[in-house]
Amino acid sequence: MAGGRRARQETRREIEQFLSIGPVQVAELDLPGARGAEGRGTAGTEGVELRPGPGGAPITSGSVFVLVRRAGRPVGTLLGQVPDGADPVAVLAGLARELPAQAPPEPLPVPPSASVVVATRERAGRLARALDSLLAQDHPDFEIVVVDNAPVTEETRELVERKYGERVRYVCEPVPGLAIAHNRGLAAVHGRVVAFTDDDVVADPRWLTELTAPFAADPGLGCATGLILPARLRTPAQVLLESHGGFAKGFVPRTYDPARPPADEPLFPFTAGRFGSGANMAFRTSLLRAVGGFDPATGAGTRARGGDDLYGFVRVLAEGRRLRYTPSALVWHHHRETWRDLETQAYGYGAGLTAYLTAILVNRPALLPAFLARVPGGLAHARGLTAVRGPEADDGDGAGAGAADGGAGAGVPGGGAGAGVPGGHDSRTHPWPRPLSRLQRRGMLYGPVGYLRARRALRTVGLEAR
DSSP: OHHHHHHHHHHHHHHHHHHTOOOBEEEEEEEOSSTTTTOSTTOOOTTOEEEESTTOOOOOSEEEEEEEEETTEEEEEEEEEEOTTSOHHHHHHHHHTTSOOOOOOOOOOOOOOEEEEEEESSOHHHHHHHHHHHHTOOOSSEEEEEEEESOSSSHHHHHIIIIIGGGSEEEEEOSOOHHHHHHHHHHHOOSSEEEEEETTEEEOTTHHHHHHHHHHHOTTEEEEEEEEEESOBOSHHHHHHHHTTTTOOOSSOEEEBTTBOOTTOTTTTSOGGGTOOTTSEEEEHHHHHHTTSSOTTSSTTSTTOSOHHHHHHHHHHHTTOEEEEEEEEEEEEOOOOSHHHHHHHHHHHHHHHHHHHHHHHHHOGGGHHHHHHTHHHHHHHHHHHTOOOOTTOOOSSOOOTTOTTSOOSSSOTTOOTTSSSTTOOOOOOSOOOHHHHHHHHHHHHHHHHHHHHHHHHHHTTTOOOO
16 A cells, blocks of 8 residues: 555656656757857857757747757757846857867768658658758758658648659558668669658758768768757657657767777677667668668567667678768757657657567577677666666666667757767756656567567568568
8 A cells, every 4th residue: 555655656746747847949059160269158159150940939048958060060969048138149159168179070072872761651741841951951962752651641642742843752652660661762762872861850951961971981881870859849758858868879970890899889789779760870772772671570650669770770780881970960850749659659669679689680590699698788778778767867878768779878958068078968857757667668578579470460461571
């Protein structure tokens, strides 16, 4: 009785804490020139540009999540508090100048021809916003392919044909499943590099160039991923997710090479969520086709619930190819808005994590010895991902509970200027509720079962898992 009463009290307290989370404005702040040229503190705002995030209102007083750029290049994030009556530009520029310095970027080679695949289902309004940003890319040679996945109306087809004409190609995939839709797009593209993003993003104008140029510089590169930041932080669910890491991976470029496993990643390559997320990824087209694309028994829309992007990352690394994370390749993601959305997301991420691991071992049994050697550390990693975290908790691995695929640890609200590397704050300013942790753990237990069920379901539509 007493235990049940305490549990109910704890649940009520967590609900109250969740509902008390206030909205946060999203902004971009562009500092001119090199570090030090504009001075320090709140003085010297000449040449500083402050603008709201995609679709946002002008910045006023209150909490502001800021992407800091130097001469247009993303270099870090911070959470600033603009007092009533203060100049937002002066306040936020003063904080931004405290971010650690970074080395100047190397000149980019001419990027290879590229194709962008956007899988969608009955979300024409969001799709239009994404396509508008994709058509504004500065890449010199690219195409866009929309894959309409298991549509129930003609809305998406009509949108593409009416508004975008020959600038966007429309492809229909009747079998539901994100990996299946991506594979249909992969079969249709012409570019040497194929990039994937979601219908709920807004792409930075240089996104595709920054994401694909590394393929020209490194013939051994098989995959590239980029930075994902929140387009809006209007609801408690959106702020909670981002305060535990969201989808960001920080502002430090990094190359993962299977020939030289990273010393700080003892579970490499099985913690694939560290490498990036499906809303911002690209592959060498010939390589992705050669390995069979994505496993169609993974991904949203299947009983596996997710894991298609993680499968793709590990599959490429297993071929001995390198993976490059480049934070200059930026998309703004519209996070889900409600508590119910968070429940679905937490369970789906947990399921997708273990589903993709099952898929890897089923399709690449040669990886089993390496996987078994990492099981003890993997169990500790899984416990850390699903731990109940308060504002001060830290499991030491930089992975937030907000993303069970390992997609936490960077670019989150609450990180003060200078708190570690740019974008590496993960300050967990709001506690991660126990119900969501329990759902993640339940999802992890379900994932292998869901994957096997998804494989069986594919046979009924004449498909086979990779």
